Amino acid sequence: MIRIYSWGSGSEIPREGNVDLLPPVASDLDGNAAVWVDLVNPSPEEESRIFDRFLPIHPLSLEDATRSLRDPAGGAHLPKVEEFDGYLLVITNPLPDRLTKPPPHGTRLKRITSADRPQLTAILTRKVLITHHYLPLACVDTGWEFVRRHTGCGGRGPDYLFHLVLDAMVDEYAPVVERMSDKLDRIEHRLFAHPGPEHLPRLIHMKRTLSFLRKTLVMEREVLSRLYRGEFDLVAEDEAVYYRNVYDHLARYAEFVESGREMVTDLMQTHLAAVSNRLNEIMKVLTMISTVVLPMTLVAGIYGMNFHKGMPELDWEYGYAYSLGLMLLTGFGSFVLFRWKRWI
Numbered sequence: 289m290i291r292i293y294s295w296g297s298g299s300e301i302p303r304e305g306n307v308d309l310l311p312p313v314a315s316d317l318d319g320n321a322a323v324w325v326d327l328v329n330p331s332p333e334e335e336s337r338i339f340d341r342f343l344p345i346h347p348l349s350l351e352d353a354t355r356s357l358r359d360p361a362g363g364a365h366l367p368k369v370e371e372f373d374g375y376l377l378v379i380t381n382p383l384p385d386r387l388t389k390p391p392p393h394g395t396r397l398k399r400i401t402s403a404d405r406p407q408l409t410a411i412l413t414r415k416v417l418i419t420h421h422y423l424p425l426a427c428v429d430t431g432w433e434f435v436r437r438h439t440g441c442g443g444r445g446p447d448y449l450f451h452l453v454l455d456a457m458v459d460e461y462a463p464v465v466e467r468m469s470d471k472l473d474r475i476e477h478r479l480f481a482h483p484g485p486e487h488l489p490r491l492i493h494m495k496r497t498l499s500f501l502r503k504t505l506v507m508e509r510e511v512l513s514r515l516y517r518g519e520f521d522l523v524a525e526d527e528a529v530y531y532r533n534v535y536d537h538l539a540r541y542a543e544f545v546e547s548g549r550e551m552v553t554d555l556m557q558t559h560l561a562a563v564s565n566r567l568n569e570i571m572k573v574l575t576m577i578s579t580v581v582l583p584m585t586l587v588a589g590i591y592g593m594n595f596h597k598g599m600p601e602l603d604w605e606y607g608y609a610y611s612l613g614l615m616l617l618t619g620f621g622s623f624v625l626f627r628w629k630r631w632i
Contacts, residue, residue, distance in 0.1 A: 290334050293324040293435055295442035307337060314343045317415045322442045324435070324449050326428060327420040335420075343416055349377045353409040353420050364407030367507040369514055376412040376522045378450070378511065381405050381504045382425050382457045387464050387497070400500045408457070410450055412522050417446035419453065430456035447523045451530040454512070458534050461541040464501075468494070469544070472551055479559055487559055495552045498545050505542040512538060576626060583618030587611060 294309045296318070303309055310325070311317060325338060335354070339345050349372060356364040370377045384404045408425055411418040419428055431452040435441060441448060472494065479487050515523055516531035523531065588611070 289328045290330060290338070291326045291328065291432075293326075293432070293442065295322040296320065307334075310342055313341065314413065314416050320443075321415055322445060322449075323416050324442070324446070325416065325418045326432065327418065328424065328428075329422050330420070338418060343375070343411065343413065343418065345375065345377075345411060346372050349411070352377070352379060356407045357422055364405045365409075367504065367511050369511045369520075371520055371522075374413060376410075376520055378410040378412065378515075380408045380410075380454070380457060380508055380511065382408055382427050383460045383464060387501075388426070388460055400497055405500075405504070408453070410453070412446045412450055414522065415446065417449045419450075425457075427453050427457035427460060445524065445527070447527045448530070451527060451534065454531070455534050455537075458538045458541070461538075465541055465544050468497070468548060472548060472555070476551075476555055479555060479562065485563070488556070491552055491556050491559065495549065495556070498549045498552060502542070502545045502549065505538065505545055509535065509538055509542055579626070580619050580622045583622055584615035587615045587618065 290307055292307065292309045294303045310323065314323075317323065325342075327334060327338060330338075335350075339350055339353075349370075351358075352365050352368075364381055365379050367380050368377075369379075384400070384406055386400060386404055406423045406425060407421060408428070409420040411420070421428065431449065434452050434456075435449070441452075475487060475490055475494075512531055512535040514520070516528045516535055518525060518528055
């Protein structure tokens with residue numbers, strides 16, 4: 289599907305529609321025109337209409353844009369920004385639905401892989417913004433709705449329009465980061481209150497999720513830093529301020545992910561230490577019980593031998609009571625010794 293928002297001169301009302309709003313080639317746009325072309329799960333014919341005829345791009349750019357379709361198992365292309373002759377190629381990875389829309393409580397945890405990572409490809413020129421994605425993306429829809437409410441923003445150029453999409457994409461991290469922070473706090477509380485093996489799968493899942501986010505955030509942070517530093521002529525100096533604002537938000541989320549990974553590592557070590565501590569306490573109690581019973585076992589073993597000669601207690605009337613008393617005395621003496629030594 290192709291949807292298009294087109295602006296003419298400053299006095300004209302922007303138009304929303306399909307490919308009928310486009311001239312045959314992008315160079316036919318007048319000097320004050322601006323166009324946002326959004327390709328949502330496009331067919332090969334639609335991609336050819338835009339990337340071969342309307343705005344021809346380098347074959348390598350088209351290959352990067354269609355990677356998630358060509359290689360579903362390999363996943364989306366990682367974030368990057370490249371400057372070509374006449375246009376700027378930007379690839380980002382919005383959050384997958386599995387993170388923005390968490391499963392119901394009690395659902396079995398599934399590992400997040402590179403195949404779950406969505407891809408958003410953007411082509412920027414002086415007059416045209418093209419966004420290309422095979423999955424519905426909330427950040428693009430948010431930017432689209434903003435344009436509908438503020439119809440005059442298209443006159444600021446494609447670089448401003450693309451900033452709206454990036455800003456909405458970064459804002460998606462806020463509830464995810466807050467939810468993961470709360471989850472880590474709950475796990476930490478339960479870990480100290482009731483350490484047990486049931487916490488380990490959750491910690492491992494959290495660590496994998498944070499590693500997944502970190503890999504994306506580090507590269508997206510680099511992309512945004514290049515966009516706001518004035519490295520590219522297609523990003524105006526006036527609009528670079530907005531990219532810097534998006535970069536600041538993204539940097540804060542990246543810092544949380546880094547600290548979250550460290551916290552998960554610390555919690556895993558704490559969990560292993562708590563389990564080991566608990567095992568040591570159990571072994572200590574069992575060892576004390578065995579040691580207290582050991583003298584009793586020794587007495588019982590001696591009097592259980594089948595040697596009647598030389599053991600006068602065997603024929604003694606009070607021999608049985610004597611042996612029981614001796615067992616109790618040795619056991620009590622061992623217990624008093626351990627208490628005196630503060631071993632128990």
